Amino acid sequence: MKREKPKYKKIVDAAVSIIAQNGYHQAQVSKIAKEAGVADGTIYLYFKNKEDILISVFQEKMAVFADYVKEILEMDLPASDKLYKMIENHFKVLHDDRNLAIVTQLELRQSSKELRFRINEVLKEYLTLLDALLREGIDSGEFPADLDIRLARQMVFGTIDETTTSWVMNDQKYDLVELAPRVHKLLLSGMKG
Amino acid sequence: MKREKPKYKKIVDAAVSIIAQNGYHQAQVSKIAKEAGVADGTIYLYFKNKEDILISVFQEKMAVFADYVKEILEMDLPASDKLYKMIENHFKVLHDDRNLAIVTQLELRQSSKELRFRINEVLKEYLTLLDALLREGIDSGEFPADLDIRLARQMVFGTIDETTTSWVMNDQKYDLVELAPRVHKLLLSGMKG
Amino acid sequence: MKREKPKYKKIVDAAVSIIAQNGYHQAQVSKIAKEAGVADGTIYLYFKNKEDILISVFQEKMAVFADYVKEILEMDLPASDKLYKMIENHFKVLHDDRNLAIVTQLELRQSSKELRFRINEVLKEYLTLLDALLREGIDSGEFPADLDIRLARQMVFGTIDETTTSWVMNDQKYDLVELAPRVHKLLLSGMKG
Amino acid sequence: MKREKPKYKKIVDAAVSIIAQNGYHQAQVSKIAKEAGVADGTIYLYFKNKEDILISVFQEKMAVFADYVKEILEMDLPASDKLYKMIENHFKVLHDDRNLAIVTQLELRQSSKELRFRINEVLKEYLTLLDALLREGIDSGEFPADLDIRLARQMVFGTIDETTTSWVMNDQKYDLVELAPRVHKLLLSGMKG
DNA sequence: CATGAATGAGCATTCATTCAT
DNA sequence: AATGAATGAATGCTCATTCAT
Structure with a gap:
């Protein structure tokens, strides 16, 4: 290998x-x-080529996120708490590796459309895990039965992503992890309808 | 001129x-x-140069969004309805000009960091208007008094943006405008806490 | 006209x-x-075109040199004194119009080969007058009968030109006209053999 | 290297x-x-760039002149003979490499002012060696004690340069090297005052 | 496995000149 | 005579990739 x-x-x-x-x-x-x-x-x-390096960067680093979400999913916790842990972890990883944050939020986005489609495929595993978390919440009755999972996932990921990008663009000058509770509360309200 | x-x-x-x-x-x-x-x-x-063309593309087209939001703000409606109109308009403009959607959601993001900072400045006007809308909702009692406006704005914009990008990446094969009510409901719930 | x-x-x-x-x-x-x-x-x-402007610059300004040498030639003076007046005048004109000095000694020389051939034609009148002066000196017995006029002219013009270019390159920080007597003495010795 | x-x-x-x-x-x-x-x-x-090629052309080729003058300076000869050898060598090198003559006398002079300043720095070594030769002549009593070395050097170099340029502009149709004795004689007379 | 010298396609921008008004 | 908006040809340099050693 x-x-x-x-x-x-x-x-x-x-x-x-x-x-x-x-x-x-x-x-x-x-x-x-x-x-x-x-x-x-x-x-x-x-x-294979330069693009392949960049995809690998994303794969290697995204694996860290995905692996932790997998761990979270296996915990014995309400979906809402799992969501909190996921958000907190997402912020924490990028807060602790600021180079990685710059690369994923700013630099890699200026790659070619083709590369970004490949990157999205890598993202899909992460988003699929997020879908699983949401479904769990629906099944347990924490989230409404009629929740549109795709939209909810886009809200969760869009909010996390926008929050992180905003933090990077502001030169990472405030504490990203501290935002986790408030972001969680916002998203949870959104979900609960 | x-x-x-x-x-x-x-x-x-x-x-x-x-x-x-x-x-x-x-x-x-x-x-x-x-x-x-x-x-x-x-x-x-x-x-002035090629970059200047691209910035102008963004400025010209963003003005359309901003102008409509300004109109909306002056209407005699609850903040919640204004938010709905804003989301619907955002989706409608990009739905009706699919080339523009491709350019703003995918292509312009692979421009240089410098260009994207410039684009962000253009975006700021839009986001500022969004802030005004949120404040209105707080003042009128529709939204909670303790709503973190920056976070809420990031949720609203992040969700809209992620939803649109997702639609473009799926080759615009479903109706984006139809998503407006559900996105609105989600976001509103988020806000209301 | x-x-x-x-x-x-x-x-x-x-x-x-x-x-x-x-x-x-x-x-x-x-x-x-x-x-x-x-x-x-x-x-x-x-x-006619840009080159034509530059040639005209040279023609207009060179005419000033040539006209004065013509005047000198008609004076009732030994050839040696005429040579002195010519050198002094050459230095004086360029000393008094420093922009012109920069243009003729530095800038115009980076024009195309073709333009420089045209400029040389303009120069020829000046050089022909210089030949006449040298011949006068030979005829009057002031300069040796076997003086090679072409070489002598190249020495005179080459020395004047090199001296002036050197002065311009040193930011015109000393007095060019003051060099006239010494340059004259040097050249005269050269001629006299 | x-x-x-x-x-x-x-x-x-x-x-x-x-x-x-x-x-x-x-x-x-x-x-x-x-x-x-x-x-x-x-x-x-x-x-480094195109200009760097041109400077290198000049440096490489000028080194040939300078190296030979260094050899000459170490010979056991009167300064006057050394001057003769220097002139003859200068003419000979350019006579034997006509492309080089075209490049140094015509083409390189239409380069940018900045490049020509760089070229002049390369020339300085050559001119410094010429100064050394003139000083030797003064010390040995061959040249007058009150000779203005800077002016004399400008006369020598100006004459050689003007003679060569003239030869190139006349399509190199006569023998440049044959002019050496006469140029030498002229310059020597100039020096001796 | 590893090297690093050599390759060569690709493009934003300037500016002398024209010509309809 | 005078204008100035429009034209379009022309080129130095970078860097991902290869391949002989």
Whole structure:
């Protein structure tokens, strides 16, 4: 499995670092290679092309979110509390890795339409888990039976995303995690109709 | 006033059309000029550079949203109804101009960070109007007095934006405007807490 | 005679001024037109093209040098004294019109090969007068009978030109005219063999 | 040391050839690359930009002049003979490489003011060596003790330069080297006062 | 596995000149 | 005579990818 090889990980981390520092359009393959301590050509032993590096960045990092949501789902808690934990975790991960926040909220969005479709596929797993959480709430009677899951998911994700982007654009100068309770309350009210 | 000259408008419209058809990175100035029926050099009599065209696209089109929200604000209606009209209008404008929807939701987001900061400034007017609407609802007692306006605005805009992007990414194959009542209900519940 | 019309002169003077201030490559026709207070198109009523303006600049200004040398030649003086007057005048004209010095010594030399050939033709009149002066000196016995006039002329003009260019390149910070006696002495010795 | 790599030399030689054939303004980077037998991009592995190629042309070729003058200075000869050898060498190098003569006397002079300042810095070494030669002549009593070295140097270089430019402009149709004795005699007389 | 020198396609912008008014 | 809006040709440089070693 190539993604377990040390150079694979080195290159992905170098990409996050270089993109966060220099911006998407200034993140040349040669810069990433240098940061990773490998030759330019070596990149192509691990990745098909530059786009493939960026998709991998997203996959690797999104996995962290998804894995935690999976854990949350298996806990013995009301759906509402699970939603809270999910929001808090989302904010916490990005708050703790500010380079990653810059990359996911700002830089990666200026990639090509094609890349963004690929990124969306990666996002889908996360969104599917969110759907599962919402369904759980409906089944348990916490959320209304007629809740439109797709719309609710778009509200939850849209709000989280907009909140995070806003925080990044304001130079991350306030505490994102502190917003979790209020965001949770807002979304919960939305859901409960 | 150069933005009233017919060529100015022609070029802006050509830009929307070319970007929607070819994507942001394939929207060369020469293509836009050809579509607008002017010489390449003529573009530079009306715009400082390529980025300036794109900012103008956004400004011109966003003005349509903002102007309508201004109208709405002056109507004699409960804040909740005004919010509904705003959502419906937002969906309607993008539903009726699908090229514009592609450009604002997908293509313009892959522009440089600098351009996106400029675009955000244009967005601010829209968001400020939204803030005014929310405040109105608080003052009238429709929305809770302790509503965090910034968060609420991020929820409203984030939900609308995510819903629209999702619709565009699904090839605009369902009716976006029909979603308005449900989105409105969701958001209203969120607000009311 | 078009060159007597006021706009003709205005444009030539504007060209000297704009080239001296902005440099040859930054002296666009539109800038010259603006400085001259006419429309861009008007330039083309008086000049065939941009190159024609520059040639005219040279012609108009070189005429001043040539006219004075003609006067000198008609004076009743030894050739050696005439040479002195010529050098002094050359230095004086450029010392008094520093913009002109910048234009002739630096800026106009970065014009195309073709333009420089045309400029050289204008120079030829000046050089022919210099030849006449040298011949006078030979005929009068002041200069050796076997003086190679072409070489001598190249020495005289080359020295004057190099001295002036050197002065311009040193930001005209010393007095060029004061060099005349020493330059004259040097050249005279050279001639006398 | 990149300037010893074969491609570096190939590109410099190609530049001289292309500029001589096509003129400065028609010497596109792609033409130079083709003549050198490398890809356009390869140029930029060896040179910072186009201007850097031109400066390098001058540096490489001027080094030949300077190196020979250094050799001359170390010979056991009167200053007058050294001056003769210097003039003869200058003429000989340009006589034998006519493309180089065209490039240095005509084409490179139409480069930007900035480039010409850079070129002048390269020239300075040559002129400094010439100053050393003149000083030697003064010390040995061959030249007058009150010789103004700066002026004398401007006379020597101005004359050589004007003679060469004149020869190039006349399509190099006579023998430049044959002029050496006469130019030497003229300059020597000038110096001796 | 790893290297890194070499490749070459692709594009925004300027500005001399024209010509309808 | 004078205007100035419109034209459109022309080019230096970057950087993702390859491949001989």
